[in-house]
Amino acid sequence: MTTKPAHQKELFGHPTGLYILFFTELWERFSYYGMRAILTLYMLAKVSDENPGLGWDEGKALAIYGWYTMLVYVASIPGGIIADKILGQRKSVMVGGWLLVAGHGVLSIEQDWAFYTGLLLIVLGVGMLKPNISTMVGGLYKEGDPRRDKGFSIFYIGINVGAAVAGILVGWVAAEYGWHYGFGLAAVGMVVGQLVYVYGTRFLTHVGNKPSKEIASDNDVSLNQIFSQMFSTKNTLLLIVVLALVSVFVPLNFMETEVPAYIVFFLFLTLVVGFMMTVYQDLESKIQKDRYIVLLLSFLIVIVFWGAFEQAGGLLNIYAQQKTDRVVGGWEVPAAFLQSMNPIYIILFGLPVAIFWQWIKNKGKEASSIFKMAVGVIIMGLGFVFMVFATQQYASEGESAIYWLLFAYLLHTIGELSASPVALSFITKLAPVKYGALMMGVYFAATGLGNKVAGIIGESSQAEPIRIELSASADEVKPLLLENQTDSIFAKNKAFTIETQAYLKNDEFVFENNKISSIFKFNENKYQDEFVSRLKDYNASSNESLKVFLNFDYKDDKYNGQLVVDQFQTDLEFRTFAGITIFCVIFGVLVILLIKPLKRLTHGAEDKEIEGLEQEGFEIADDEIK
Numbered sequence: 001m002t003t004k005p006a007h008q009k010e011l012f013g014h015p016t017g018l019y020i021l022f023f024t025e026l027w028e029r030f031s032y033y034g035m036r037a038i039l040t041l042y043m044l045a046k047v048s049d050e051n052p053g054l055g056w057d058e059g060k061a062l063a064i065y066g067w068y069t070m071l072v073y074v075a076s077i078p079g080g081i082i083a084d085k086i087l088g089q090r091k092s093v094m095v096g097g098w099l100l101v102a103g104h105g106v107l108s109i110e111q112d113w114a115f116y117t118g119l120l121l122i123v124l125g126v127g128m129l130k131p132n133i134s135t136m137v138g139g140l141y142k143e144g145d146p147r148r149d150k151g152f153s154i155f156y157i158g159i160n161v162g163a164a165v166a167g168i169l170v171g172w173v174a175a176e177y178g179w180h181y182g183f184g185l186a187a188v189g190m191v192v193g194q195l196v197y198v199y200g201t202r203f204l205t206h207v208g209n210k211p212s213k214e215i216a217s218d219n220d221v222s223l224n225q226i227f228s229q230m231f232s233t234k235n236t237l238l239l240i241v242v243l244a245l246v247s248v249f250v251p252l253n254f255m256e257t258e259v260p261a262y263i264v265f266f267l268f269l270t271l272v273v274g275f276m277m278t279v280y281q282d283l284e285s286k287i288q289k290d291r292y293i294v295l296l297l298s299f300l301i302v303i304v305f306w307g308a309f310e311q312a313g314g315l316l317n318i319y320a321q322q323k324t325d326r327v328v329g330g331w332e333v334p335a336a337f338l339q340s341m342n343p344i345y346i347i348l349f350g351l352p353v354a355i356f357w358q359w360i361k362n363k364g365k366e367a368s369s370i371f372k373m374a375v376g377v378i379i380m381g382l383g384f385v386f387m388v389f390a391t392q393q394y395a396s397e398g399e400s401a402i403y404w405l406l407f408a409y410l411l412h413t414i415g416e417l418s419a420s421p422v423a424l425s426f427i428t429k430l431a432p433v434k435y436g437a438l439m440m441g442v443y444f445a446a447t448g449l450g451n452k453v454a455g456i457i458g459e460s461s462q463a464e465p466i467r468i469e470l471s472a473s474a475d476e477v478k479p480l481l482l483e484n485q486t487d488s489i490f491a492k493n494k495a496f497t498i499e500t501q502a503y504l505k506n507d508e509f510v511f512e513n514n515k516i517s518s519i520f521k522f523n524e525n526k527y528q529d530e531f532v533s534r535l536k537d538y539n540a541s542s543n544e545s546l547k548v549f550l551n552f553d554y555k556d557d558k559y560n561g562q563l564v565v566d567q568f569q570t571d572l573e574f575r576t577f578a579g580i581t582i583f584c585v586i587f588g589v590l591v592i593l594l595i596k597p598l599k600r601l602t603h604g605a606e607d608k609e610i611e612g613l614e615q616e617g618f619e620i621a622d623d624e625i626k
Helices: 016-044 058-074 076-087 089-107 112-139 148-177 179-203 223-230 234-254 259-282 286-309 315-323 335-362 369-397 402-430 433-460 474-480 525-537 566-593 595-602
Strands: 466-470 496-505 508-511 520-522 546-555 558-565
Touching: 016 058, 016 089, 016 112, 016 148, 016 179, 016 315, 016 335, 058 076, 058 112, 058 315, 058 433, 076 089, 076 112, 076 433, 089 112, 089 179, 112 148, 148 179, 148 335, 223 234, 223 259, 234 259, 259 286, 259 433, 286 369, 286 402, 286 433, 286 566, 286 595, 315 335, 315 369, 315 402, 315 433, 315 566, 335 402, 369 402, 369 566, 369 595, 402 433, 433 566, 466 525, 474 496, 496 525, 508 525, 520 525, 525 558, 546 566, 558 566, 566 595
Parallel strands: none
Antiparallel strands: 466 520, 466 558, 496 508, 496 546, 546 558
16 A cells, blocks of 8 residues: 655645644744734833843834834745745745744843844744745645635634643733743744754645746736836836925925834835836726725725724733732733633624625625625724723723723624625735735735834824932832832832822922932933923813823833823823724715725625635634735
């Protein structure tokens, strides 16, 4: 009896290689989402806390989070090109896996240099692994194989299980033993996934191989051709030059921080705009150009959706940590646990939502892809209504209930289940055939831009910090500490918070406990002016004083801190959540109102299925690549 080669063996009716990729991706998603669950919380944790972090301001943490999640998407573009042109998917996944092992491992080191180095390695690793492992799943099945869809379903179960477990386990370890132990656990998960992949390569020898050197067909368009045409067309070149000048002028003259990063970011967007114009000008038929217009709108929907949805790992994660009552049954649930709600909801509601949309379609109702995407944006936006209620409860009671976040994540997930499964498929149907692969790159860029928009929105929801410095002795401060803080914090140089009420009297600030004004000084006069201005905004008086927090952190051999006017910050968050809701609903409704003309512009593209274009289905728990 002849023994089958390893790559031809099957298990439970599917190629054995599917389960290798299943467990590889499960552990990769475990490591990624585990790290993501605690990333912003680590950046915010005070240097002198019992569980010390980087001690950054909320705005800075959210900005870094936005850059990081954007780059993860954008790195998928060169990652896919390297696999297609040089290494092949199988080797690219191997390289990406080892980069991720190194990245998560470096993050577990308690050094500032390790933080940025670890993030960079993770960005490069995800860029190499993520766009290629799903392509390998598709390659396990011959064209027309009826098992292919079920194979992807099995694969995505692994993704969601890994994501669901990650927030819980990594979040618990980080809360109990320290942030770097949490990052270390994520690293261990990635090592396990990589070992599975190394062991299982014998089952994958027939997929993802190094591409052979073939002459490009008439339907292939290289990046060199695009850029050559872009810079040789007068109108396009003129627009690129103007946008490039604006890309440099605006950051240099209107931005105070991250100026070089924003210059590079805007220049990248300039190239994308030039690229899209060049493609449009190259299209020959009216049908192609009409579909291309709808394609551009689809990219805009992608940006809007992820710009709102990605508040999950940033602003909502911080809100859970700082302002949510997470005590359940006498135990305080770590904030990172809530990052597991999205994949858990997906496992619970993925099938019912799919059945619902199929039922709608069978009833002859509107169920086109662009309609689902618009409805998904609306539902996801409505999830922020619960966060509006949460801010109102916090303003009146001093903390908000955990169920507001649970409801918000539920609607976000329902919206994602409606929009995400069809987005990539719809875009591949609209894209001109010879630009199909390049449009995938633009899709990743749009998704990355959505993540950066999310970071900008989160950053704008945070008040500019009012910086202060402790100028009193420990004995003077001890009587002012909160009840849960002890005298030993000064012996150990630990962080502490003072809570009080403040108001204005003759245009000067006054604390209800007058001793407080003598224990600190403002770092600069502008901070004192800003504090007075915020009190004026609310007409704070002795009868209507405002809650104020003085948060101190011990670093550089002294106590520095921030003075936070609680109502001012809460109102900023209220406006952010309400604004996201209003914008998403209006945007989604406008798209729905345009459904008929937009469907005409597609010229029936959605009515025909193009076999082989959609290599991967969708990762509904994955904020990476759908």
